[in-house]
Amino acid sequence: MLDHIRRLLSLAPNATSLRAYLESEAPPELPPDCSVDLELEAKEMLLAFLPRGALEIERVYRELVASRGDRPTAGELHRMGYHPSSLRKVHGSWFRFVKHEGHLGAEEQRVPRDPTPMTKSFRMVVLEILVEAHALSTGMPVAELALRCHAFIKRSPELLRDLEGVAELADPEGPSPAAWTAGQSQRNSTPVTDFWT
Numbered sequence: 001m002l003d004h005i006r007r008l009l010s011l012a013p014n015a016t017s018l019r020a021y022l023e024s025e026a027p028p029e030l031p032p033d034c035s036v037d038l039e040l041e042a043k044e045m046l047l048a049f050l051p052r053g054a055l056e057i058e059r060v061y062r063e064l065v066a067s068r069g070d071r072p073t074a075g076e077l078h079r080m081g082y083h084p085s086s087l088r089k090v091h092g093s094w095f096r097f098v099k100h101e102g103h104l105g106a107e108e109q110r111v112p113r114d115p116t117p118m119t120k121s122f123r124m125v126v127l128e129i130l131v132e133a134h135a136l137s138t139g140m141p142v143a144e145l146a147l148r149c150h151a152f153i154k155r156s157p158e159l160l161r162d163l164e165g166v167a168e169l170a171d172p173e174g175p176s177p178a179a180w181t182a183g184q185s186q187r188n189s190t191p192v193t194d195f196w197t
Contacts (some may be wrong), residue, residue: 020081
């Protein structure tokens with residue numbers, strides 16, 4: 001029974017999750033000539049049987065892949081009322097889960113995904129420069145990237161403060177290109193080396 005309701009809800013113009021339907025008092029938005037009518041007590045009972053957390057989103061993910069032939073995005077599942085972040089405890093991240101399911105393409109696997117917190121602006125600066133140059137997927141020579149990153153950082157006093165204390169940069173406002181790309185120590189880094197290592 002739940003599979004039939006779930007399938008019907010997935011056909012709606014604005015697909016909703018089974019959990020969202022069972023928790024809502026409003027009737028679901030369904031395709032023409034379709035309806036679902038459940039008593040309040042039946043909704044409450046069915047809601048108690050639904051899995052929660054990572055197990056639930058794994059099931060929904062697999063059902064969508066099976067019914068559509070392609071994988072849903074994290075944003076799509078979030079809009080359906082599921083929380084992709086619940087996969088962290090079991091799989092480490094959304095992307096590790098998708099890779100485990102065999103749905104992460106070769107190009108997607110090449111994209112660096114580091115869930116460590118950003119304490120400095122370096123990674124965002126590198127991404128900004130690559131996006132601005134339409135080179136996010138193709139890349140650019142490290143020397144050119146380094147020069148562009150430094151020029152970008154110099155325009156902002158807030159970003160320039162992130163360079164204070166970087167041992168490799170004796171002069172943060174005018175470092176040599178070699179110094180700018182050389183931050184290899186574990187404690188100190190520059191935008192370019194911090195992003196790629």
